[in-house]
Amino acid sequence: MNGIGSGARIRVIGGGLAGPEAALTAARLGVAVDLYEMRPVRQTPAHQTAEFGELVCSNSLKSESPGTAPWVLKQEMRRAGSALLRSADATAVPAGHALAVDRVEFSRHIAEAIAAEPLITVHREEVTTLDPEDGITVVASGPLCSDALSGEVARLTGKDHLAFYDSISPIVDAETIDMDRVYMKARWDKGSADYINCPMNREEYDRFLDALLAAEPAETKEWEKLPYFESCLPIEELARRGRDTLRFGPMKPVGLRDPRTDTNPWAVVQLRKENVRADSYNLVGFQNHLKYADQGRVLRLIPGLENAKFLRWGQIHRNTYIHSPSVLTENLNLRAYPNVFFAGQISGVEGYTESIATGLLAGIYAAAAAKGQMAEPAPRGTALGSLVHYITHAEAKTFQPANITFDLLLPLDEAVRKQVRDKKVRHQMQCDLALEQFDGWWQRLGAPAESERAMAEGVPA
Template identity: 75%
Template structure:
């Protein structure tokens, strides 16, 4: 009987399990929560989102849109769950995180080939059969040591941070307004506008606020794409105004003017009873967060359901150890997916889980997998994590920089960046369609 083991109940693990099961493979899915928790998770739910609730842009011909389109066309189980639990978020795909987890759990429970085990896995080896490690950035120390033993190299680690969440009815709606940047999509974001004086006072309070003390054994090495706001602020007084507090495209309909700076709040669930502060991950002490963040116009009386925090994210040096089919060179029966494999972001984690599930299922069925071509968004992501400079490897989101560039002649002919992106997306989707026709065995594929 064809059987594989999947470790991790976040995003990549359930995606891999569902993909493999729907191809006719028996799957043992392991999740250590609630037997053993992590510093960031609050529940034992499958697919719990510990940071933002956004799967990024749905704007046509953007790189995040392209990755989601490829996954949708492949029948990604978790993208279907995300679409079914979406909340208003302008031109982004954001989900009700509780409903999203419920949808994933129901999908797993409906699949008779998936067998869930609530226990910690601490051993990996050839004798354990085909295994997908999707244990996430908060992999337990015991499993981390086992992975380090197998890969023969130390893990790299960066520190990721979580944005605060406030109760909706504690927001002073007289001081804020609804709008989406450049009026894209619907006006689903609450915008907290600053005058220059308000911004200067907020900035001074932020850079002088007390942060959580670094422990002796820690070496804080933040992921550049997810810097705490206080770290960004220390790079210059206007850094936040060109980052998470940029006001461009957010004209205040009450005044007809663009504010000096803006903090955006995004809906957390379908009930719209809570909002997160977009891009406001931080490493401040809780008391300091309450003091400083209540200086944001409209949040003077904010009640915080969750403060920002920091946690350790672990990932392997994928360019050194992984093949393009996401399995270890030295131990080809062991696959990696999700953030531990070196991708960054929710959709990217789902994407790597999809591919790992596909490839591992083929191996279990005695078939040779067809690697996804680099010309696709899926392939570009895999190509990066398996071919980047191992000496300076950093996790990556999907961007146009990772996609196959247009030929120089065509780049000169197409001056408009949006049009160049449209052509890149068109080519990627065509390459995906051609690959997908041969990527699975029609006899067992049941998406």
């Protein structure tokens, strides 16, 4: 992995998180990089500055608690010498068990790292074309990819493999659900009874529907004025199409006979676990574009949710990402156009750390390609490999961007799971196995000297 390749050069598009990580990684591997960022020439609706690595939402890169999925992902990234993880560690602020950063200092630290790297040339201009024959390109433009570049991505991937909306269903605190009014059941009793079902009779359904139709929509920003996709319709739009539309959609009662009364409800709202701890549930298929106050008023008409505390309200917003299972390889490049790599949220991952992680991998893979080589992809057993395995092998029909979770990591053998009852111990065992596989892979690649100590100690280089 070391050594400057003769004439080796790549283009990286995007100055958020994945782009700078890919650029700094490739430069560390001896490959010259042209890093493109359209801000401030052209701003996005979400960003406030033109700085590299601007965090537009939270300032947290998730848990630093040993034995958690976000922790093991970051540990692998640190062992690989991740530039942005180094910046995060250098600008960290107290945040309990999470890694949170001073967002201004974080951006400044990244900018200084880029400025100090002689192999990176920064271009402040919008990229509007993608020519897969014109060298190696890493597309890390984020979920607010410009219209022109989105069009180019759609041209290369096929328009059916590009999503323009991310639907977010409301999330409710599990402790605030009235369990006396609901029942646990899977549709047609297929699988375990993991869903909470909130049954409605006809009167309750009509009252809910009338309130939904009378609710006020959220204000629409100019950048969100795009037609809804049929697979991502807000519940209020479904309701406007007919009084029974919801009953044949997200509130379908078929196969959900109430075992307490042995009757079929008129309609059912299903709640699905948001995490393995089951301390929160999302309302399945209840994405909407209503004002938060109206959401609270309407959703608390659902039986069992009368006194619910909502941890997140429903939303529908633009979020451009490719349908990775259909188009990407495990090296994060397009199957049809191997010179084009993807990283960050446009590749189908969610979250700051996950975006940086794919930027790290894309930088490694693109740098190898620029030298006429093919890097071994991160093994399935690592957290890095598990994340990529999900976005490239997920069920095509139900693919949605994902964060790193234990659900994505390789499970332990059944015999081990039966023998080790403590979940925390099992999770730590998964983490240990992931780090072991990472170390072997990283040594096979030829670990760059500056990250050897990080690899050995599991600390920032």
